Amino acid sequence: MIGEMLQGLDYFGTAVFAVTGALMADRKRMDMMGFLILATVTAIGGGTIRDLLLDRPVFWLTQWEYLVIAAVTAIVTFYVSKPFHQRANWLPWADAVGLAAFCVIGTQIALSMDANPMIAVMMGIMTAAFGGLIRDVLAGEPPLLLHREIYASAALVGGIVYVLFAHWLDWSIAAVILGFLVTLAVRGLGIRYHWHLPSADR
């Protein structure tokens, strides 16, 4: 039940991340292939890097519904990018849901492969945030992830909560629910109140 909800949120996150990739392609005046490639890389890039690092089969080789979701989303966004722009104020919130889902899933997968807790938290962050990092690099933009935004930090906090419950308290349902909600809440507060991490003092 929790597993199925998480699965649904994972699909949702895939579509949302694909939208952010496609909108970037739109901003950069790319063509349809640019939309497809940038949307797909944004949606599956983080999980792909996680799987390569953990030496497990890349998830979308068998679960290719993720590719279909990303491709369909890219095509839809290509033809209807105007409404996406007009209503873009919901987009960061949808992105936050994807961030939270991907973070929990990445941490969970790493723990299930007996990664140590620190590695597991890292894998959650990478799953959630490195797709967007690749998107920004391919588009020639300064990576959002590295600049003044509560983004990876939300995944960091949520991942720690997940590991705390799943690894040390051995309470996996609470880990999924709380890991997800805490990531979402931290990111949501960041969006709502324009929270930033400080830059270095000079």
Add this chain to the structure above:
Amino acid sequence: MIGEMLQGLDYFGTAVFAVTGALMADRKRMDMMGFLILATVTAIGGGTIRDLLLDRPVFWLTQWEYLVIAAVTAIVTFYVSKPFHQRANWLPWADAVGLAAFCVIGTQIALSMDANPMIAVMMGIMTAAFGGLIRDVLAGEPPLLLHREIYASAALVGGIVYVLFAHWLDWSIAAVILGFLVTLAVRGLGIRYHWHLPSADR
């Protein structure tokens, strides 16, 4: 026989892609190591990503003649880049041959590892086009692949033709020949008639 021709075209494609990397290094005023690295990454980058994703041994670890071809090409281009520039109108056509050969080989390898048809087509596109993508990113250029060019799309069409014949009709010789020729033709028509994919309507 067909296998040997494809092998030859693969070597040719490796050299051509290395030339495009080296010419980019030249444009960016890089030094000899820049030529070597950019040429090599362009020539073997796509196949490397394919092999990592499919979890098979990276091809140039054992078939290191590819490294030699890329390195020699880089050095030659370093010393004789002027003629390459003067005669650069043949370069997109040579590049198209490389694109077609790499596409067929990438699709073939993926199918031989029992990847599903959609994945196989993706692997063909990545083998053919992601070396150039890395080249552009390292050089700080907007990736050609993502912009208004029939490039990855040619590999997409050729890959579908390959899969159609090899996977569904089980006729592998036709698959190689037609996959190659269709990729070459689509890309060639794109070059000749300046075909572009549309950007999103705004």
Add this chain to the structure above:
Amino acid sequence: MIGEMLQGLDYFGTAVFAVTGALMADRKRMDMMGFLILATVTAIGGGTIRDLLLDRPVFWLTQWEYLVIAAVTAIVTFYVSKPFHQRANWLPWADAVGLAAFCVIGTQIALSMDANPMIAVMMGIMTAAFGGLIRDVLAGEPPLLLHREIYASAALVGGIVYVLFAHWLDWSIAAVILGFLVTLAVRGLGIRYHWHLPSADR
């Protein structure tokens, strides 16, 4: 004994590369997460790519002290970046020590996995230099590695020396010491006398 010294130099190199990543984050006005991510990627990126290509377990999954070194270095640099800037003239020299250590270790690991000598030298270069390459790409800077600097070339020469002694003369202690010293010397001379590789003649 030699092994322990090399291990110590490896830790030192990890910290120094993390400093260069953190200083880049500082220059680009990134936040704390930017410092952490860029420092870590610079410090462990080269070795990670090496391990993925050689299909061996990524080293920091088990030896996570490397992550701790990178993270602590990033945080320290975040709070005390001023002195790093003021005394930055020692930094290229410290970086040269890291380059030499990483080069020897990368070459050694590749040879221990029966890679052929050319591949082993490549792996040394990648271990030593690709972390910095990723740093520059993420920061949107022209990669230092590809431009007019004796950098990868120092690792190339040192790697050849290493392979010469370890693979052909079977004298591994001399290989470590000479591979390290030659890389350091070539890079050091490059820094001291502003040696550059030539760009292509135009």
